[in-house]
Amino acid sequence: MGMYIRIADLKDYIGKQARIAGWLYHGRSAGKLLFLLVRDGSGICQCVVEKGKVHDDLFAQLDHLGQESCLEVTGLVRQEPRSPGGYELAVTGARIIAKAEGYPITPKPHGIDFLMRNRHLHLRSRIPWCIARIRHTVVDAIRRFFNDRGFTLVDTPIITTIAGEEVGSLFRLDYFGQPVALTQTGQLYLEAAAASLGRVYCFGPTFRAEKSKTRRHLTEFWMAEPEVAFINLSGLIELAEDLVCAIVERVLEDNHPELETIGADIEALARVSKPFYRLTYTQVADLLTSSKTQQFMQDQLQVLVARRSEITSRIAELEAVLAGSSKQWQRDKAAAELIELRSELADLELRIENNPKHAQLAAQFQWGKDLGGSDETIVSQMFDKPVFVTHYPRQAKAFYMRQDRSDPKVVENFDLLAPNGFGEIIGGSMREEDYELLAARMDQEGLKQEDYWWYLDLRRYGSFPHGGFGLGLERTVAWITGQRHVRQCIAFPRIMDKLYL
RNA sequence: UCCCCGAUAGCUCAAUUGGUAGAGCGAGCGGCUGUUAACCGCUAGGUUCCAGGUUCGAGACCUGGUCGGGGAGCCA
Numbered sequence: 404m405g406m407y408i409r410i411a412d413l414k415d416y417i418g419k420q421a422r423i424a425g426w427l428y429h430g431r432s433a434g435k436l437l438f439l440l441v442r443d444g445s446g447i448c449q450c451v452v453e454k455g456k457v458h459d460d461l462f463a464q465l466d467h468l469g470q471e472s473c474l475e476v477t478g479l480v481r482q483e484p485r486s487p488g489g490y491e492l493a494v495t496g497a498r499i500i501a502k503a504e505g506y507p508i509t510p511k512p513h514g515i516d517f518l519m520r521n522r523h524l525h526l527r528s529r530i531p532w533c534i535a536r537i538r539h540t541v542v543d544a545i546r547r548f549f550n551d552r553g554f555t556l557v558d559t560p561i562i563t564t565i566a567g568e569e570v571g572s573l574f575r576l577d578y579f580g581q582p583v584a585l586t587q588t589g590q591l592y593l594e595a596a597a598a599s600l601g602r603v604y605c606f607g608p609t610f611r612a613e614k615s616k617t618r619r620h621l622t623e624f625w626m627a628e629p630e631v632a633f634i635n636l637s638g639l640i641e642l643a644e645d646l647v648c649a650i651v652e653r654v655l656e657d658n659h660p661e662l663e664t665i666g667a668d669i670e671a672l673a674r675v676s677k678p679f680y681r682l683t684y685t686q687v688a689d690l691l692t693s694s695k696t697q698q699f700m701q702d703q704l705q706v707l708v709a710r711r712s713e714i715t716s717r718i719a720e721l722e723a724v725l726a727g728s729s730k731q732w733q734r735d736k737a738a739a740e741l742i743e744l745r746s747e748l749a750d751l752e753l754r755i756e757n758n759p760k761h762a763q764l765a766a767q768f769q770w771g772k773d774l775g776g777s778d779e780t781i782v783s784q785m786f787d788k789p790v791f792v793t794h795y796p797r798q799a800k801a802f803y804m805r806q807d808r809s810d811p812k813v814v815e816n817f818d819l820l821a822p823n824g825f826g827e828i829i830g831g832s833m834r835e836e837d838y839e840l841l842a843a844r845m846d847q848e849g850l851k852q853e854d855y856w857w858y859l860d861l862r863r864y865g866s867f868p869h870g871g872f873g874l875g876l877e878r879t880v881a882w883i884t885g886q887r888h889v890r891q892c893i894a895f896p897r898i899m900d901k902l903y904l
Numbered sequence: 905u906c907c908c909c910g911a912u913a914g915c916u917c918a919a920u921u922g923g924u925a926g927a928g929c930g931a932g933c934g935g936c937u938g939u940u941a942a943c944c945g946c947u948a949g950g951u952u953c954c955a956g957g958u959u960c961g962a963g964a965c966c967u968g969g970u971c972g973g974g975g976a977g978c979c980a
Binding site for chain 2: 429431432433434435436437438440449451453454467469470483485486487504505506507508509510511512513514515516517572588609611613614615616617618619620621624626738741742749750753756757760773775776777818826827828829830873874875876877878879889901
């Protein structure tokens with residue numbers, strides 16, 4: 404593609420001249436040598452400038468070039484074990500395209516608020532770059548998965564006239580005088596499309612005005628939703644299982660370096676394989692109130708407490724280093740570690756404080772309630788692979804979920820909990836295809852049948868067994884990348900009462 | 905809506921518990937031919953979030969507010 408070689412392709416040019424263009428990620432000087440780390444979006448390349456090999460005034464300019472300046476570099480590509488990527492560019496020429504001065508984001512720790520207010524620049528940094536690449540792989544894997552299985556993509560509307568989830572979490576809009584809302588799910592429209600195309604899916608943004616200020620919530624997030632005609636619950640669960648396996652497999656294949664850079668738990672990801680665990684809601688309720696769970700929580704508490712004393716004594720050590728008369732660089736290192744340990748300590752304190760509360764909540768769990776956040780966390784911590792939880796109580800779930808004909812108290816639904824405390828990434832169900840049962844359920848929920856007239860029509864004209872699910876993209880990416888907060892997993896996050904940019 | 909925590913240099917954090925506001929990074933200048941968050945020396949950089957109050961004296965204590973972080977409920 405023309406004038407420049409992509410840094411990712413430099414390995415094919417060893418021993419040859421190449422010209423790259425990018426931004427200065429980091430510059431160091433060592434006397435008459437300059438090390439310029441240049442990034443171009445495809446990778447990072449160390450460019451070595453030797454005094455005398457370029458004009459002196461260019462050398463001086465490069466020596467004083469600010470981080471994120473845009474430049475073009477020409478040189479000889481050579482293998483070099485001392486270079487971060489294993490090869491480097493021996494610079495013979497360079498052209499500064501645009502200078503940058505006082506770039507605010509340095510290669511040192513920053514607070515989350517600062518980074519999010521500078522998100523437009525933060526995207527250039529290493530970790531957001533890795534996450535963006537992994538997110539891209541996940542999206543592509545999802546599309547391929549469905550396309551390869553005979554699904555047809557149907558783009559459902561973003562402006563909707565009916566609610567699929569809690570009415571309280573709608574973003575309301577005025578549509579030329581008519582009250583409408585931003586979509587919370589494409590599901591209802593997808594059910595209509597499934598009667599035309601059999602297997603369909605949508606993949607787009609969804610909007611929920613939930614007042615949830617947690618690490619698992621965005622007000623605007625992306626969801627992949629398949630809807631399948633002539634399937635049953637176990638078929639649906641298998642589909643979800645295959646999908647998650649396909650996603651994880653692709654990421655392991657395509658993004659190994661990125662996973663390593665961000666410190667994801669690659670071994671845990673490699674363990675993600677069929678079959679996942681399958682539990683009914685009733686089994687989970689029994690598990691939560693069992694002595695096994697209480698024991699698990701106690702064991703966990705002990706581990707946390709042990710880790711706390713470990714950290715506490717390490718902090719004391721580091722504080723002694725800072726108070727003592729050691730070298731500056733030793734003090735710097737100690738200070739950096741101290742910052743990290745203190746935040747881990749704060750996190751531990753919170754978990755230690757919450758542990759008995761959560762244990763108690765679990766012990767007091769009553770059949771009929773929806774699983775709380777802490778219950779979900781406990782269950783997903785108890786398993787090393789994803790867990791399906793099925794057959795929730797009917798009254799805790801949405802009106803469209805199919806009543807289990809062999810046990811009318813529950814519905815044919817499932818949630819998929821990612822392991823190690825990540826919690827729910829998929830929710831799905833068979834849909835009630837019986838007109839009378841659906842209408843009765845809508846009455847119970849206080850939903851007006853005339854608002855849903857076309858949805859009920861689907862049960863009037865050749866009603867068919869069908870079901871589907873929704874996979875939350877950011878939660879999936881957060882789980883795979885090991886990010887604490889979903890807000891790192893979308894380029895421009897929207898969270899409750901904050902847009903940042 | 906409720907609970908907890910925080911706000912000090914551009915950034916990340918200190919300040920011996922009420923007694924002269926500091927360090928690293930970043931920025932600027934200089935040194936160094938193999939750096940890996942390089943290193944070494946020098947320089948600049950402050951209305952300690954805002955408004956009141958207590959005090960001889962407040963970054964620290966009290967009241968109110970603003971902003972931010974985390975959690976609960978609810979959810980993907």
